[in-house]
Amino acid sequence: MKQKIANNLAYSFQPVIDALPSNLKKIILSVSPIILGELEEIRIRQGRPLMVYSRGRDYFLCVDGSVTNHPAKGYCVTAEDIRRTLELISNYSIYAFEEELRNGYITLQGGYRIGLSGRAVLNKEGITTFKHISSFNIRISREILNAASKTIPYVTKGNDVLHTLILSPPQMGKTTLLRDLTRQLSNGFTGFRGIKIGLVDERSEIAGCFQGIPQNDVGIRTDILDGCPKAIGMILLIRSMSPNVIVTDEIGKPEDIIAIEDALNAGITIITTAHSHGLEDARKRPILKSLLDKKVFKRILVLGNSLGTGTLEKVYDGFDGQELLDHPIR
Template sequence: MGDSLNVFDYVKKYLPKSVADALDGLDELGRYALKEIRIRRNMPVVFIINNIPSFADKYSGITHFLPKTPLIVDDVGFDEMLNAMCEYSFYSKINTMKNGFITLENGSRVGICSTAVYDDNALVSVKDVSSVAVRIPRQAVGCGMEIVKALFSNGLCSAIVAGKPSSGKTTLLRDMARELSSGFNSRYRKVTVIDERNELAGKVGKFFTLDVGVNTDVITGFEKAMAIETAIRTLSPDVIVCDEVSTLKEAQSIKFGFSCGVHFLLSVHIGSFDDLYRRTVLRELLESGFFKKIILLDDSYTAKIIDCQEIYDEADRKHIDNFFLADSRNYHGE
């Protein structure tokens, strides 16, 4: 819990003083349960605590109901906050902002809503940011132990963590990497974490703020496909861990890794159980035949481990044709 509080204090320094003061009113459990802070120009600030929206009264602290005098961030305060998040160089963050987010130095992701700027049908910039959603990375040491025992007590296998946004996929992946790297079953596995958005390890400068294990190498900021192939060629990993696999190029790099004897732990976004056999990228990954387990997370962070064979059987039961023959035209941007 202490590591999460360090992240909490780090994020606080970017926020308007009024928001930081409201957060100071949370007890330790409240700070640990805080998942997001949503700040919209001239609108009530929303705190997502245990997946429940809450508000701050300017005079009496945080409440589950919209108060008569809610905490609001005005234009000046919003712009000051945004400038700080951009390290006082808006255009240094344009590449990620075009994709809808800013990543703070410690790996905390800030989603943004803005207006697109096009030139000859190409997205070149954004402007007029109207709201931000600050996500708080959670270091829940030990949360993956039971899953690690269930999956890896008899050796390594490759697995997919699947769930909706904010279901705990990144937190679980991080702890699984830590367990495998740090002596589970008296083996210190060589783990490589591909941390494209700096959310798994939270690197600040030369140092990591989140524990991913004693025998773990971290590649930060590189596109996943390139980083996976680099890791395979240079680091001889037993296991590669990566978050939010979503493109054909990434899937192909993973399949290249399988041909080199590497195991993978990765996460994917799904909206429902049906996505497990309908999403194109998942079909491509499962078609490899190397993934043995899927860890399905629900909104309460409860995990269910299912055999990949169940997905094949369900696809057959529903008569989904060409389950293993994904059309590459469907991969663009998925």
């Protein structure tokens, strides 16, 4: 019975299960459905215990799929497990993931991202590839439809979209919110006609493209530039796809600011995110400070977890800094 429930739960992230060697697959499928149901990460590190992250904490997994607090009792990942995992996640085709490897991750069918680490091979231009790969972080991303429904009123005005910056610490639902925001604005909803959206998905996190096909629903009027650096991608979209709104994730480089200014000059609305714990924290970072001082964004949303992951903690008017939200909502 337990195995059947586990199989059903695993079906929701089947591409991840398919990318595991049979012994690891067996262990994961034997994990308690309670943990499997809220699984966020699978951690595979050579010579160390197999771990999963779920329900806000990590667990060491034993050979029979049970969890333990003692690392020594957990299943110790072997070099063969690492080698087989790498072969399976790359479809026996490491050469096809050269760019992704350079950035330290591989995207699976379904938009699941697998981070990897090992020894970086460098040349004058930076990292060329990784060798002696020794650990994987398999992230189980979940598409939550309508996650942005309560946020939408703060980022739209009639049929216009306001320049929006979403600030959030890691793993607070920033990308999930951005994805659903993109979908809803692109498809349209009652009182709002859908608009053309250009999505620059540098790390394939938002649309989760696999071989060019978005694996997550990002809307019918959304054009996706997958794997393209944000600054280049924004300019490309302005020139080629005439979007009304450009959506991109995690700005933070000086060239991103130049691209945002180009988009503003072209009359295009920007929706983007940045790693930050709040407005004050954002002001301490030179790049974000520059954008905030220029009052580029009309709305600044801050995410947190006071009511659970993805809580909209604060909404600021980007012009006068006034708070528009009385209490956190989720």
